[in-house]
Amino acid sequence: MSTPQLQTLMRETLAGAMQGMGLDADSLWRGYVAVGGSELPRVVDDLLAGRQTLEPNEYDFLAQAINDHAVSLGQRSVVPYFHQLGGD
Amino acid sequence: MIGDPQSEPLRIAYHATPLTAVLDTVVRSAELRLLPLVRGTGLVVLRTGWGGELRAATAGAEHLELFQSASAGGPAFEAIADKQPVTVPNLDEERRWRELMTAARRAHITAILAIPLDAEPVGAAITFYLGRRLRSELLEELRPVIDDASLAVANAVAFARHELVAAHLKDALESRDLIGQAKGMLMARRAISSEKAFAVLREMSQRTNRKLRDVAQDLIENGELP
Numbered sequence: 395m396s397t398p399q400l401q402t403l404m405r406e407t408l409a410g411a412m413q414g415m416g417l418d419a420d421s422l423w424r425g426y427v428a429v430g431g432s433e434l435p436r437v438v439d440d441l442l443a444g445r446q447t448l449e450p451n452e453y454d455f456l457a458q459a460i461n462d463h464a465v466s467l468g469q470r471s472v473v474p475y476f477h478q479l480g481g482d
Numbered sequence: 483m484i485g486d487p488q489s490e491p492l493r494i495a496y497h498a499t500p501l502t503a504v505l506d507t508v509v510r511s512a513e514l515r516l517l518p519l520v521r522g523t524g525l526v527v528l529r530t531g532w533g534g535e536l537r538a539a540t541a542g543a544e545h546l547e548l549f550q551s552a553s554a555g556g557p558a559f560e561a562i563a564d565k566q567p568v569t570v571p572n573l574d575e576e577r578r579w580r581e582l583m584t585a586a587r588r589a590h591i592t593a594i595l596a597i598p599l600d601a602e603p604v605g606a607a608i609t610f611y612l613g614r615r616l617r618s619e620l621l622e623e624l625r626p627v628i629d630d631a632s633l634a635v636a637n638a639v640a641f642a643r644h645e646l647v648a649a650h651l652k653d654a655l656e657s658r659d660l661i662g663q664a665k666g667m668l669m670a671r672r673a674i675s676s677e678k679a680f681a682v683l684r685e686m687s688q689r690t691n692r693k694l695r696d697v698a699q700d701l702i703e704n705g706e707l708p
Contacts (some may be wrong), residue, residue, distance in 0.1 A: 406487065413490050424651065424653075424654045425654070427651075427654045427655075427658060427693075428653070428655075428657035428658055428661075428695065429657065429658070429661060429694050430656035430658060430661055430662070430665075430680065432587050451677060454680070454681075454684065458684050458687065458694055461687065461688065462687075462693040462694055462695070465691060465692060467691050470691055471687070471691055473686070475681075475685075479642060
């Protein structure tokens with residue numbers, strides 16, 4: 395279940411990690427597709443901006459894309475998955 | 483009159499030509515159409531999206547263009563910033579870009595003309611190092627040369643960007659395929675759903691601090707998770 399608070403938490407978690415790593419939206423989308431995400435870039439933009447509800451599985455694809463980017467930069471993966479944020 | 487009005491427009495096979503080679507062709511073609519007025523021609527392309535700048539120059543302009551690039555300043559950079567041609571009709575009277583002016587005088591350049599190209603989203607300008615005085619009609623006469631160069635640079639940059647995007651997507655699809663195979667193996671072995679198989683892979687990725695693709699590849703190659 396994804397409450398409004400969890401929606402905000404997911405978006406803020408993704409946005410903070412993207413900003414911290416200097417990851418732009420195009421690169422995030424490519425990483426998201428690489429791990430199995432299927433939405434178009436404009437839909438992912440809407441998910442990140444809160445214009446569409448961010449489903450847990452989509453969040454996990456995006457979290458994985460950011461974590462893979464962190465690994466490629468030689469950093470620890472930093473973004474928790476949905477269940478680690480308190481979702482069920 | 484500059485150039486031959488009947489001349490063939492600049493033809494470049496983008497699919498077979500690296501971007502730097504296209505830029506070389508542009509400066510050589512432009513210079514050929516200005517002979518014997520010009521002693522050297524340079525081209526600078528900024529805001530490429532790849533970081534840094536791209537440059538090309540004919541033999542007579544190579545060392546002069548380095549002065550512009552080294553300081554990220556000069557007639558070409560000003561032409562890009564202002565989106566207006568920049569003329570230096572008399573090098574002795576020009577107070578800006580002193581090192582460039584000194585080197586140009588040594589190369590027997592008498593005037594410099596930098597013209598911005600219409601090649602958005604990149605910024606680009608072509609610089610002509612002239613061996614004769616700058617005539618007022620020259621800018622208008624150069625219009626077909628500049629139009630050709632603008633089109634060639636814009637197309638070459640767009641093609642190179644598409645190539646880069648295609649390469650990135652190819653890589654993403656290869657990863658996706660590996661992860662799909664690994665998920666399929668886990669689903670079959672453990673009788674679990676696709677979502678659960680993805681969860682198994684991503685937990686392993688997080689625990690070992692490895693990319694999901696690499697975890698998936700290990701499973702496919704070794705038959706087991708690391």
